[in-house]
Amino acid sequence: MSKHAITILFLVVTTIITAQNKTCNCLEELDNISELIKNAASYKIQVKKQNRETELEAWKSQIVKEIENDTLKDYFCVGYLQKFASFIKDRHNEIYWRPDDIPTHVPMYTKTLDTRLVQNDGVSGIYHMGSDKIYVNKESDGVWYGITLSSNNENWTEGSIRLKIQQTPQGNYELFEFYQNGILFYQNNIKIQDGRIHGTFWNTSNQYFFNKNHKNNFNYESLGPTVDYIGIKTLKRTRSLMKEAEQFYEENLPKLTHQNLIIDLRNNGGGATKQADDLLKYIRKNTDIQHIYVLINFKTGSAAELTALALKKDPRTKIAGENSRGMLEYGYGNKSFSGKTDCAGINAVFSTEHVDKKYSPYEIKGITPDIELGNNADWIEQLLQTN
Template sequence: MRKFKKSSISLLFFIFSIAFSNAQINDCSCKMDLEFLNEKIQKTPSYKVSKAAYEMEYAKIKKEIRNLNSGYECFLELNKLMLSLNDRHCNLYGINTGLDGDLKNDTAKFKIFKKTELFTVYPRPVISLDSLRTALRKQPINSIEGVYFRKGYMTLGVYKMVESDSYRAIILDSENEVWEAGEVIYTLVPYGHNYLLAVGGSMTSKRMISYGERIENGVFLTMRFQKEPSIPNYSVSKYPESTYLREEISPETTYLKVGSFNSWNPTLSDADKFYKSLEGTLTKKNVILDLRDNGGGGDRNSNGLFKVLKKYIKLNNVYVLVNHRTASNAEQFAYKLSDFENCTILGNRTSGTAAYEIVDSNYNLPCDDYLVVLTSKKHSKYLKLESIGIEPYIKLAIEKDWMMQVKNYIRRNN
């Protein structure tokens, strides 16, 4: 009889434990994710630098998310919290990677995907899209608000949110089977120096993402939506199909395209070969170094190029082309070169993602909806660039051919 009682008690305890565990899983609130994220953030170098600003934002966000479950609004608030770190390498993604080639090419699977929580998670404001489009078309070219186009993808209406500094980018028309008219693809959160944090979904997969954006003269400099699609955008990388390229463009000038400082093979081995080919062969007076769309990498790659150009620049001129997508180690590289008198930086302001480094600090948040990427190393000498970027010595007009502008500048100043 005693054995029966003991076993019954054990069984009841086991059942209670399962029930309690399941209740915890089902009660997955934004608060749980926030507390876990806060604990991890406090171990980062950027927390130590920006502690006061972060603590203020944490107290505010804690109140904002009190009644939120895991979802888009939670994702947005957690991203706002991370902005206060002033560390643009820290990032938050959705764990669900969304639509891939297998799902897209299988009609049955794609129909199932359209019924998933990820497909329907993005806000759909109750608003007349036609009326909004009419109002936004009246906005001037230099206003963030307006109607933006990207052929083959979608048309966006960007409008300022009521009682907020943020903007919403709502889809007015879609040529993309993943997104529908009426969905908000991004919330754009200002964070100083005309930068915006775009919190939303991937255009192709609908995965939850956030990224740094800047809108200048009616152009999304990262995602390349434009108010006037007929006007060319010359800020984009030349020869996008090539990572490393050399071209002799005049008797006095050599053009070098360096599209990545990725420190892993095969890119690293390709870089090493390219840099070795430059040794002793840069004999002309001028080099144009094109770092547009170079998202960085590491010193294992970029040091090889720096070694070559350090010798060359003492007696010759280096003209560095940068854009908003020049980031991380590429920004560091351009900044180091700018110390030399014969270096001139041209283009538009860089990404402002330079002071911190990621070293295997990724965590799934408790609700298993979000993945956070945190930094673990600080580069103090580049703190002045974080969320500010490198302002070029010569700003180039986006709508005019950048290579022609650089050539004209060289002609006038040699």
């Protein structure tokens, strides 16, 4: 690997975001979010109803200390707001801000790097996500920065910090990641294993067997004499999609005559479980099918997860892949709560519906597959080999 020398000074900043000529302080925005989150259905159930206000206030005090001790707090502020909100186990609660000028709102690295000197710590290394390449380098004890080496996106120049990984006192990892559009997201308890930052696309081998971009919203294919395949991209209940689903099921459900059926829900962010009702009803009555495999990945969420669990009730079903997103216990109902912080206008979207407490074990953690599939070969091929 060639040597990448990056010597760029940190920008000296004193504000998180300048919005409408206002200077917005991260601690003030934390106060704003701590008030807004009281509108979430999950806050009322997990905090108010259980008398955990004191615990939440202590958690907030911890976040305050972390913000004060972070020299890059103005860049990672939204991530700290998300970390505060993570006290409540509800993936439908979202806090985000979209910068109008990405380069001025992301930090630049300050030291010289040599990508030939990768530390053997299980985290450091060169990671890929499509055309983007970063060098994850250990900055200090328990802190790593993911520094841009190259990108087809002109907003991400060499030296810009794409992500920060921190190790918690409990030994877990947490992630602050800038998406390519500049939006910052926080994740706790992430797993870094086999050359991949799980819960993301970043991996050292530049392979994406865990990913699936379905060509159509509903897909059918015969994969040989013993396997049928159905891939569902979305479960959204728009009129056009409902009509498309109805037509797809009418044309393709009678084709499910083989002993093995793969139902691919990778990257399916949900919608409404009713979109899968016809599929579930048909499968229950189908005696030709002996084995059902449901593929899920870290982007399988909400109604798609509920559909996977509904399929799991059938004793013929095994779930395969990796842990899903973990968006089951709460929802937006007829309408989510939406608000913005007073200063910077950081967006807050919170749940308004408690779907069912029985889904609590899956919230945030996601559904754990019966068959775990790695990023070393095509997932469908791996499944067929287990047959």
